[in-house]
Amino acid sequence: MATDLANSTSDQLEISCQSCGAKLVLESHLRSTLCPYCASPSIVSRPPSANRPSPTFLVGFVVDHEHATKAVKNWVAGSHMFARSDFKAAVPELTRGVYLPAYLYGAVANTRYSASIGENYTETETYTTTDSKGKRVTRTRTVTKTEWRPLAGNHCCYVVDVIVSASKGVTNAALEAVEPFDLRALRRYADSFISGWLAEEPSRTQDDCFQMAHDETVAKVGAMLKNFMPGDSHSNLQYQTDLSHEVIDLVLLPIWTYAVRYAEDRPPVQILVNGQTGRVAGKVPVSAAKVTFAVVGVLLLIGILVLLFMAAQG
Numbered sequence: 001m002a003t004d005l006a007n008s009t010s011d012q013l014e015i016s017c018q019s020c021g022a023k024l025v026l027e028s029h030l031r032s033t034l035c036p037y038c039a040s041p042s043i044v045s046r047p048p049s050a051n052r053p054s055p056t057f058l059v060g061f062v063v064d065h066e067h068a069t070k071a072v073k074n075w076v077a078g079s080h081m082f083a084r085s086d087f088k089a090a091v092p093e094l095t096r097g098v099y100l101p102a103y104l105y106g107a108v109a110n111t112r113y114s115a116s117i118g119e120n121y122t123e124t125e126t127y128t129t130t131d132s133k134g135k136r137v138t139r140t141r142t143v144t145k146t147e148w149r150p151l152a153g154n155h156c157c158y159v160v161d162v163i164v165s166a167s168k169g170v171t172n173a174a175l176e177a178v179e180p181f182d183l184r185a186l187r188r189y190a191d192s193f194i195s196g197w198l199a200e201e202p203s204r205t206q207d208d209c210f211q212m213a214h215d216e217t218v219a220k221v222g223a224m225l226k227n228f229m230p231g232d233s234h235s236n237l238q239y240q241t242d243l244s245h246e247v248i249d250l251v252l253l254p255i256w257t258y259a260v261r262y263a264e265d266r267p268p269v270q271i272l273v274n275g276q277t278g279r280v281a282g283k284v285p286v287s288a289a290k291v292t293f294a295v296v297g298v299l300l301l302i303g304i305l306v307l308l309f310m311a312a313q314g
Contacts, residue, residue, distance in 0.1 A: 031199035056249035099199040099252035105213035106160040118233035166202035177281030
């Protein structure tokens with residue numbers, strides 16, 4: 001149920017539970033909470049602002065708590081060979097399931113580009129060598145060569161479904177690591193969707209998110225152009241992209257967040273689970289000792305191989 005904005009400070013809001021009347025303190029970056037006395041959900045109705053607009057769309061949770069926790073445990077236990085042993089043995093702690101704010105961006109991209117395009121062709125050439133009996137012989141071989149020619153033109157396309165994190169608690173790179181989301185499941189936002197869940201308000205400004213989305217879109221266009229280039233190869237690709245008809249909407253995405261505490265002197269590792277697909281991602285702490293042993297082992301192996309080669313030559 002929605003709750004009107006009550007007394008507030010810069011960091012906290014005081015609201016009344018609409019079921020039991022208890023006074024609740026809600027962190028200002030959250031949009032919803034549960035009453036600890038009667039478990040009734042409360043959703044704060046704030047007037048929208050430039051940096052805290054009302055959500056336009058939402059992607060609902062599909063993966064439940066049990067499956068998310070199992071996926072995280074398997075991910076931690078199966079992390080790569082250089083992961084710290086105490087990390088692989090740690091038990092992940094559920095922080096929360098939250099509707100994370102992000103901005104969904106789209107634009108029309110018009111790009112002027114130039115590049116050198118390489119076309120391969122083959123030629124037969126004659127060369128002289130020494131055969132197994134020490135005699136000089138003349139042979140032929142087929143070689144591949146490349147003819148280069150300049151190319152310039154215009155490329156126009158739609159770039160849609162660019163997502164950037166609007167939360168300072170989750171970096172854009174961390175959110176990208178658990179993408180993609182199936183945006184065919186987008187729903188027009190309504191308070192009823194987040195009832196009983198935590199929902200976070202944007203903590204990054206819309207201008208900052210707009211710039212991140214803009215830069216990511218230009219990078220996507222560059223990747224498209226590399227695949228768009230004709231010929232067998234290309235080099236010196238240069239391009240200038242102009243974006244128009246830009247749209248950006250606030251969307252809430254389902255995320256399970258976990259913390260893995262593996263050492264008293266180290267901060268916990270944040271692990272995210274895509275609440276729609278179950279994809280898990282996070283930074284794995286690397287064991288310096290394991291890396292050192294691996295490097296030493298490789299150097300020893302190289303040394304042994306060199307000694308064996310020298311012995312065989314002698």
